[in-house]
Amino acid sequence: MSKPRTGLLVRTDACLGCMACQVACREENGFAYSEKWFEMIRQKPKTVDGEIRNYHLAAPQLDKCAFCMEKDHRPLCTVVCPTRCIHIGNEDALLEAMQGKGDWQLMIKGDR
Amino acid sequence: MQTERKRTVCTGCHCRCGAVVYTQDNEIVRIEGDADSPYSHGAFCGSGITERFVHSDDERLTVPLKRVGERGEGKWEEISWDEALEMLAGKVRDVIDRYSARSIVVAQGTSRTSNDWGQRLKATIGNLGWGMAPLHVCLIPNIMPHVLTLGAGQMHGADVAHAKTIVLWGVSAINLLPEYKEILRQKDEAGAKVIVIDPRFNDLANNADLYLRPRPGTDGALFLGLMNIIIKEQLYDKEFIDSWTYGFDELAEMVLEWTPEKTSETTWIPAELIEEAARTMAGEKPTTIYPMLGPSCMHTNAIQSGRALTCLTALLGPVDVPGGFMYTPGGGPASSPELTLIPPDWNFNAPEANLLDGDKYPAFAAFGNANVPYSTFDAVLTEQPWPIKMMVFVANDALNCYEASPKVFEALASPNLEFIAVKDFYLTPTAKMADLVLPSSSWSERDTIDEEMFKGLIISNPRAVDPPGQCWDDWKFYLEWGRRLNPELWPWADEKEMVLWRVKLLHGIELTWDEYAEGAYFETDACKVGAEFKKYESGKLRPDGQPGFMTPSGRIEFFSHVTESLGYEPLPVYHEPLESPVSTPEVAKDYPFVLTTGFRLYSFFHSAWTNVPGQRELYPYPFVLINTKDAAEKGIFEGDWVEISSPRAAIKAKAQVSEEIGAGVIALPRPGWRQACKQLNLPGYNWDEVGINTLLPGGPGTTDKSFSTAPMRSTLCQIKRLENSDV
Numbered sequence: 001m002s003k004p005r006t007g008l009l010v011r012t013d014a015c016l017g018c019m020a021c022q023v024a025c026r027e028e029n030g031f032a033y034s035e036k037w038f039e040m041i042r043q044k045p046k047t048v049d050g051e052i053r054n055y056h057l058a059a060p061q062l063d064k065c066a067f068c069m070e071k072d073h074r075p076l077c078t079v080v081c082p083t084r085c086i087h088i089g090n091e092d093a094l095l096e097a098m099q100g101k102g103d104w105q106l107m108i109k110g111d112r
Numbered sequence: 113m114q115t116e117r118k119r120t121v122c123t124g125c126h127c128r129c130g131a132v133v134y135t136q137d138n139e140i141v142r143i144e145g146d147a148d149s150p151y152s153h154g155a156f157c158g159s160g161i162t163e164r165f166v167h168s169d170d171e172r173l174t175v176p177l178k179r180v181g182e183r184g185e186g187k188w189e190e191i192s193w194d195e196a197l198e199m200l201a202g203k204v205r206d207v208i209d210r211y212s213a214r215s216i217v218v219a220q221g222t223s224r225t226s227n228d229w230g231q232r233l234k235a236t237i238g239n240l241g242w243g244m245a246p247l248h249v250c251l252i253p254n255i256m257p258h259v260l261t262l263g264a265g266q267m268h269g270a271d272v273a274h275a276k277t278i279v280l281w282g283v284s285a286i287n288l289l290p291e292y293k294e295i296l297r298q299k300d301e302a303g304a305k306v307i308v309i310d311p312r313f314n315d316l317a318n319n320a321d322l323y324l325r326p327r328p329g330t331d332g333a334l335f336l337g338l339m340n341i342i343i344k345e346q347l348y349d350k351e352f353i354d355s356w357t358y359g360f361d362e363l364a365e366m367v368l369e370w371t372p373e374k375t376s377e378t379t380w381i382p383a384e385l386i387e388e389a390a391r392t393m394a395g396e397k398p399t400t401i402y403p404m405l406g407p408s409c410m411h412t413n414a415i416q417s418g419r420a421l422t423c424l425t426a427l428l429g430p431v432d433v434p435g436g437f438m439y440t441p442g443g444g445p446a447s448s449p450e451l452t453l454i455p456p457d458w459n460f461n462a463p464e465a466n467l468l469d470g471d472k473y474p475a476f477a478a479f480g481n482a483n484v485p486y487s488t489f490d491a492v493l494t495e496q497p498w499p500i501k502m503m504v505f506v507a508n509d510a511l512n513c514y515e516a517s518p519k520v521f522e523a524l525a526s527p528n529l530e531f532i533a534v535k536d537f538y539l540t541p542t543a544k545m546a547d548l549v550l551p552s553s554s555w556s557e558r559d560t561i562d563e564e565m566f567k568g569l570i571i572s573n574p575r576a577v578d579p580p581g582q583c584w585d586d587w588k589f590y591l592e593w594g595r596r597l598n599p600e601l602w603p604w605a606d607e608k609e610m611v612l613w614r615v616k617l618l619h620g621i622e623l624t625w626d627e628y629a630e631g632a633y634f635e636t637d638a639c640k641v642g643a644e645f646k647k648y649e650s651g652k653l654r655p656d657g658q659p660g661f662m663t664p665s666g667r668i669e670f671f672s673h674v675t676e677s678l679g680y681e682p683l684p685v686y687h688e689p690l691e692s693p694v695s696t697p698e699v700a701k702d703y704p705f706v707l708t709t710g711f712r713l714y715s716f717f718h719s720a721w722t723n724v725p726g727q728r729e730l731y732p733y734p735f736v737l738i739n740t741k742d743a744a745e746k747g748i749f750e751g752d753w754v755e756i757s758s759p760r761a762a763i764k765a766k767a768q769v770s771e772e773i774g775a776g777v778i779a780l781p782r783p784g785w786r787q788a789c790k791q792l793n794l795p796g797y798n799w800d801e802v803g804i805n806t807l808l809p810g811g812p813g814t815t816d817k818s819f820s821t822a823p824m825r826s827t828l829c830q831i832k833r834l835e836n837s838d839v
Binding site: 014022027046047054073076082083 | 162
């Protein structure tokens with residue numbers, strides 16, 4: 001049986017875009033300042049049907065997320081998130097989490 | 113290597129999140145939120161976890177420095193703490209001999225837990241009160257109206273965890289991180305409605321049910337407009353209002369003119385939206401209002417806007433119910449005369465209180481207990497009404513803190529000011545002007561306590577690591593400085609003894625250090641009182657045990673004689689900001705945009721940490737928000753360097769173009785100033801080229817009439833694309 005696929009899930013209507021996850025990734029992994037393994041893409045408020053709306057998006061390097069899952073503690077990005085809206089895990093667990101209330105952004109690392 | 117787990121509290125901002133710091137050999141390896149914290153429940157932020165960098169950064173100040181060249185020249189000599197403290201104590205004695213204690217001014221920034229010890233130190237010198245803390249633009253303009261109207265010494269009474277309607281008014285998401293999960297849960301599980309009111313479409317608005325965008329500085333009018341609808345449509349609890357409030361008829365008559373149409377014209381919010389908001393607030397109760405600095409601080413109409421806020425709070429009563437406005441007596445900033453050495457009956461409005469311009473701004477003297485900052489810098493230059501010879505700034509970068517920064521610089525550069533000491537983490541612009549610079553320890557390096565935000569709880573705050581070099585926390589600094597001035601007033605061996613003495617004094621709990629550090633969470637008597645509801649019925653809000661509120665009438669005061677005695681109308685009358693398109697149309701011809709400054713970012717705290725790469729990466733350049741439509745008219749594109757000018761000065765910033773801010777309004781976050789960040793190869797930007805406070809007016813006729821609040825959130829400006837826009 002092949003290894004389960006892993007990924008990252010964000011509840012976008014709970015995400016404030018505070019970027020603590022992005023800072024956490026740098027703190028946790030200590031990569032060079034010229035590198036960036038995870039970015040919180042803050043979108044700007046825009047008009048939709050005459051109303052202003054907004055939400056933010058996560059842009060991880062998914063191979064690095066898989067690497068974080070193997071540590072002896074939970075990935076710092078998920079722990080530091082003030083709304084606990086970000087999850088890293090196996091595909092099944094993430095699909096399960098998505099059954100809860102909210103809007104979701106799911107990214108799965110495919111086989112190559 | 114052994115990894116140790118240390119629990120403490122991050123005191124880096126007002127959120128006071130519980131922290132878990134993992135360490136190896138006095139180095140920090142990882143920081144998480146404290147999931148067991150009964151206050152923050154594990155919440156944390158990006159800024160807080162970069163403490164790891166701050167703790168080990170070799171560019172941090174770690175040794176006392178004495179100026180050896182000219183002031184501001186940047187030539188320093190490393191000295192010992194002993195020598196530094198002798199200089200400080202010697203200069204205090206010298207100034208008192210030649211002038212008097214009032215010629216010495218000790219200033220501070222936002223407390224890193226040391227408010228009351230700072231007051232004790234000032235009292236040791238001979239100055240009672242807050243010295244020159246920037247209380248005119250902090251949360252006191254929120255607290256004061258809560259005292260006047262509701263008899264509550266609190267900056268708000270929000271209980272978001274149980275509310276059916278949650279009104280987030282002029283508060284940024286960063287201030288709500290420990291509590292945002294509760295809001296989300298209340299929305300998901302109880303169907304709570306969220307109303308966000310802010311000139312900026314901030315992240316809390318992303319999922320709000322209603323978003324109202326007032327013109328900056330007109331919140332006072334919006335409160336009145338909401339009350340107009342609630343009273344006209346009789347959406348209030350008549351029995352509560354009749355039994356427990358004072359001056360309702362006068363209030364009702366006053367708000368008659370604030371029809372939705374008139375309120376809309378003043379605030380720029382559509383009338384239908386104002387009506388919908390009023391009906392939601394008064395319909396789906398309990399309703400809780402969470403205000404921060406936005407609505408009723410940092411405006412020239414600050415105190416009356418705060419009065420209007422607190423009157424609306426009462427009108428949405430009954431108060432002191434779960435999910436409504438909660439009274440937390442014993443919470444808030446704790447203090448006592450034994451600690452601050454301020455006698456309980458001390459009159460800060462009397463001439464012998466020696467507060468600069470206390471007579472001109474009686475509300476500030478009474479509730480701020482401090483020298484009026486602009487007047488103090490002016491007194492350095494004019495030596496009137498008395499000379500100022502020595503200034504000490506503790507975690508206060510004056511050039512990025514007070515309004516009218518050029519005036520501050522002029523004072524700091526003046527030969528009249530004989531001695532400047534600055535205690536901070538890095539060499540700030542103000543520290544560069546100092547004669548003595550003192551290194552400060554950061555939150556993970558302090559053995560301390562601060563219960564201000566915990567609603568009666570004590571959450572202990574032991575150090576996780578030892579500070580680098582000779583960094584001292586503020587308690588130790590005040591102790592050692594105070595001891596040299598009057599050893600009898602400073603009998604403690606160290607800051608740990610001070611913590612334990614304070615816990616016993618304020619809360620009656622006797623602990624050893626280990627019990628304090630390891631016990632982590634302690635309930636005080638205030639928790640028990642705070643957990644009871646409708647305490648005004650049981651007499652628990654008044655020291656005399658009588659039912660009612662801690663106001664002169666014993667009722668919630670829509671009509672307030674005390675407010676009148678401080679120089680305001682007894683009712684919360686709306687006044688236009690002193691500089692606005694309405695009040696100064698001639699100024700608005702050249703400066704047509706409303707300017708609001710100082711909204712919070714997720715990185716930085718006030719002017720600190722702009723050099724910390726994990727934080728700076730998120731906001732590399734000073735920037736300004738402009739609406740899409742305005743940008744198009746001005747030929748400004750995303751990322752352009754633009755000039756923002758006021759009748760006072762001009763600064764530059766990079767444009768961010770979007771709907772985040774409304775048309776006709778320009779918003780500048782704090783800070784503009786950036787310290788260079790070598791790890792990211794990003795330059796520094798000095799206060800005089802990007803500092804937002806340079807744009808603001810200062811002095812007589814430009815502030816709240818009795819509280820001296822500077823209009824950081826509502827003035828006028830112009831904006832234009834800089835010719836050479838890639839600089």
